[in-house]
Amino acid sequence: MNLNDTQARSLTIQQAVVYDSDPGRAEKVADVLRELSLEPLLIDHCALMRAMIQTPNNPPALLVGDVADCDWVELGAALREQLSDIPVVAYGSSTVADQLIAHVGAPRVRRLTFPFKSTVLGTALRMPAQATQAEVGEVAMPTGSSAAIRDVTRLIRQVAAHDSSVLILGESGTGKELAARAVHEASPRRQRPFVAINCGAIPAELLESELFGHEKGSFTGAIAARKGRFEIAEGGTLFLDEIGDMSLPMQVKLLRVLQERVFERVGNHTPIRCNVRIIAATHRNLEESIAKGTFREDLFYRLNVFPIEMPALRTRIDDLAMLVRDFSERNVAEGRSRVELTARALKVLSHYPWPGNVRELGNLIERLSILCPNRLVDVADLPLKYRPADLLAELDLSADLQLPVETLESELEAEEALDEDREVMSMLASEPAESAVVQLPPDGIDLRDHLFTIERDLIQQALSRAGGTVAHAARLLKLRRTTLVEKLRKFHMLNEAAASEL
Known part of the structure; x- marks a missing residue:
């Protein structure tokens, strides 16, 4: 046989590893492998097994009987990282099979009872490969x-x-x-x-x-x-x-x-x-x-x-909201705050051309998680290049930027205060003109400042009558206690007695 024939034969013969400390049983397993046209490689020591793992040629299968002094952690790591695509058959004691399953994973390991026939072994060698293919479904695909x-x-x-x-x-x-x-x-x-x-x-x-x-x-x-x-x-x-x-x-x-x-x-x-x-x-x-x-x-x-x-991101802008959620979850996982955009902010971002594509969006969400922690992010929070004036005018959002961005809770409190203001104005409007506190001057009046002064003076009177007790003053003014507290903060009227009560 010449050299070329020898090389050709070495490429066609596949050596399946039999790792077993029992030489007699290993030889019987080798005979079954030969019936499947697999050349057996018998190994009975952990050092030889370690050397086999380091070789560049991967065996088509690994059959494990009972072995002494095996480093299961090392073997498991090698089977997961270096020999990931080969099936593993455990035919020894249940202890060995349990160790393999613990360190390699149940889908890779097939238990067989020795002795076994070639047809049974052939089926076992195919089944783990099918099981590992089923694991592919968990791959992280583009969002x-x-x-x-x-x-x-x-x-x-x-x-x-x-x-x-x-x-x-x-x-x-x-x-x-x-x-x-x-x-x-x-x-x-x-x-x-x-x-x-x-x-x-x-x-x-x-x-x-x-x-x-x-x-x-x-x-x-x-x-x-x-x-x-x-x-x-x-x-x-x-x-x-x-x-x-x-x-x-x-x-x-x-x-x-x-x-x-x-x-x-x-x-x-x-x-x-x-x-x-x-x-x-x-x-x-x-x-x-x-x-x-x-x-x-x-x-x-x-x-x-x-x-x-x-x-490009601009060609699949429908994915924007899903991408924002994905990047927000990553920020939370990395210890930063969650980012939630208002519908208006998402609308503005959907008109941006995104020259940096998904990477630029990820950087923006990370920046917002630092600048706007634990609150809704609105149009005014976005960097200027994402909200040009002509776009805001086109979307009729320019006026919104005059107001500070509030969290959802703050927006609800502001709405409550607005409702109370409407009640006050309604009461004023229901009074006869002749009973008004002051007549409208010929040249008009700054209504905002005037109402500010009236409200502050009435609150001061209520506190004096209630002896500084905020809850009693709130009942006199027909307000909720928390609403009055916010107004006291607004007018800088929280004295030491009221502050201690809070």
Whole structure:
């Protein structure tokens, strides 16, 4: 058998791991695996198991019998993070099965009673994979119910199960990284790393080292060997943000990796195979960049296998209220105040063009949670650029800005005071003109100041007659006690006796 035959055979044979301290039982399990065309790899010690986990080739299945001195926390973490897509069969004692379920999760673990037939084992190896697919429903998708966002969500779910390269397009701030994370979380790679790198934020001369890693002494400042993002993302997803800003020399090197799935660290010529899914994103029009000679056409077609267009916020303004609620909940989770906008404020914001898209909206909600804690946010609370005068005039909201923004409770109290004022005016109007306290001067009167003086004097008289007792004075004035207290604050009439009573 020549070398090529040996390599071909090594690629077709799959080794399923049998982790069992009982060698006789492990051999019988190995015979069942061979009936399923799976080559067994027998492991009887935790150190050997740890070494197997660190290898780049993942086994198609793990079968666990009874093992001594197993670090279940370490094994569980490896099965969740590094071996996330392999089924686990527990055929030993119930104690071992319980440990696996506790540290890996019930959907991944299938219990079998030893001995078992190949047909039973084959069914067990398929069932956990089906169970893990059912977990995908909890993925955080972009927020919104508009037709544009529903299309984005549909595309994410369609492409997630495949390893095809994805190119996410859209303006800055539209949520391209959120969409990339959703693709990863909905994919079979979701238990492996999601690694993001902004290709436009790293100088061209350093980007190669960031992506592929470097060896000690490979360049000035390389004081130690370092893994690149491709190695860190092994088995998972690598998100190349702002790919349109990558230099042409780096585009050539990236294209080679995408074609051959092999790269080299800076300062080392040893090829390293990689198994990562590539998701790229850009706010640029790459076809225009190709025409200008700043982006390679072959790389574009390699990345643009499955494009997803993220809509601008101004094109899905119906999602505004839902986005505000979502950002408000995030602020609460991070320890800031909840933000609630009035209908008028939402109406004004819906006419803003949102050049910064969803990111700008998130920043605004965070700012409002600090400036307007625990109260309704109205038009006057919005920064000036969100409420230009011509828009307010068009929406007939200009007059509202002359009043301070109140909380709901304060608005109700103001309404109560207004009702009482109406009662006073009604009583005045019902009195005959000749009984009026004062005649209207020929040149008119400042009614507001006049009523202010009358009200203050009557309250003072009521307090004097009641001996300073606020409750008694309120009964004399036919007011609620809390209303009188507010009026006392308004007129700065809260003396020490009244204040102590409050």
